Amino acid sequence: DAGVIQSPRHEVTEMGQEVTLRCKPISGHDYLFWYRQTMMRGLELLIYFNNNVPIDDSGMPEDRFSAKMPNASFSTLKIQPSEPRDSAVYFCASSYKAPGTEAFFGQGTRLTVV
Amino acid sequence: KQEVTQIPAALSVPEGENLVLNCSFTDSAIYNLQWFRQDPGKGLTSLLLIQSSQREQTSGRLNASLDKSSGRSTLYIAASQPGDSATYLCAVYYGGATNKLIFGTGTLLAVQP
Numbered sequence: 001d002a003g004v005i006q007s008p009r010h011e012v013t014e015m016g017q018e019v020t021l022r023c024k025p026i027s028g029h030d031y032l033f034w035y036r037q038t039m040m041r042g043l044e045l046l047i048y049f050n051n052n053v054p055i056d057d058s059g060m061p062e063d064r065f066s067a068k069m070p071n072a073s074f075s076t077l078k079i080q081p082s083e084p085r086d087s088a089v090y091f092c093a094s095s096y097k098a099p100g101t102e103a104f105f106g107q108g109t110r111l112t113v114v
Numbered sequence: 115k116q117e118v119t120q121i122p123a124a125l126s127v128p129e130g131e132n133l134v135l136n137c138s139f140t141d142s143a144i145y146n147l148q149w150f151r152q153d154p155g156k157g158l159t160s161l162l163l164i165q166s167s168q169r170e171q172t173s174g175r176l177n178a179s180l181d182k183s184s185g186r187s188t189l190y191i192a193a194s195q196p197g198d199s200a201t202y203l204c205a206v207y208y209g210g211a212t213n214k215l216i217f218g219t220g221t222l223l224a225v226q227p
Contacts, residue, residue: 004157043158043203043217056213091157099214100145100207105157 004106006092012112018080021109023092024073031099034067034077035091037108043091048099049075082113116141118206120218127194128226135189135221137204142185145209149178149189152201152220161202162189194225 005024013019025032033048047057052069060067064083069075079086089110095103117140127133137147146165150158162171162178164187170179177190191198201222205215 042219043205045214048214059214093158100209102148102160102163103158103215105159107155107157110155 004092004094004104006090006106006109008109009107010110010112012114013082015083015113016081017113018078019082019086019111019113021077021090021092021111023075023077023106025075025092025094026104027073029094029096029104031095031097031103032069032075033093033095033099033103034075035093035105037089037091038087046077079111082111084113087111087113116206116208116212116216118204118216118218120202120204120221122221123219124222124224126224126226129194129196131194131225133191133194133223135191135202135204135223137187137189137218139185139187139206139216141208142182143208144182145207147178147180147187147207148205148215149176149187150203150205152203154200158203191223194223196225196227199223199225 007022034046035043037043046059047067049069067077089108091105091108093103093105095101119138121136144166148163149161152158164171164180175192180187201220203220205217207215
């Protein structure tokens with residue numbers, strides 16, 4: 001397996017634009033996680049899915065953020081409208097079992113909102 | 115509040131030294147603790163996972179210990195190499211109502227050749 005695949009690797013967008021980040025988890029993994037990493041706040045869990053169903057979205061900062069998982073092999077994180085403070089590295093991770101078991105991370109999407 | 119702290123924030127050592135990275139957590143009711151490595155521009159790689167019932171785990175030159183009662187974990191790296199240069203993060207998993215990994219802010223390690 002190629003691991004967790006995220007796209008794009010880098011995204012630069014203007015404030016107010018819609019941004020969509022994509023993730024393909026490892027085949028057979030039942031859990032998918034979206035994290036955000038910033039210098040100020042470190043690594044924070046935004047939302048996670050189990051078998052394509054959102055389980056905990058308490059980390060999603062605002063209604064501008066939404067995430068979907070239409071099938072077991074694809075997930076999106078959307079920000080609409082984007083703001084400069086959304087600039088961060090967004091990671092997707094997947095795991096075979098429950099949260100707290102070994103998770104495999106993608107290489108991240110570096111988002112810059114200008 | 116469940117918080118995870120890592121000290122030091124940055125560390126620079128000459129090649130060959132043995133070193134210790136520290137992680138502390140405020141709530142001792144953990145399910146397990148993981149140590150991750152993050153290379154610049156890359157994702158995280160899981161190094162070691164210690165269950166709450168365990169005292170330590172070893173993988174090659176890495177040894178992680180856990181003292182749940184005092185809320186501490188250490189990552190020991192033996193005979194450090196320049197290739198060990200990276201950011202090391204610890205993450206504590208709380209089950210129950212929390213049910214998520216809480217990450218520390220990391221230690222940036224530089225091993226000088």
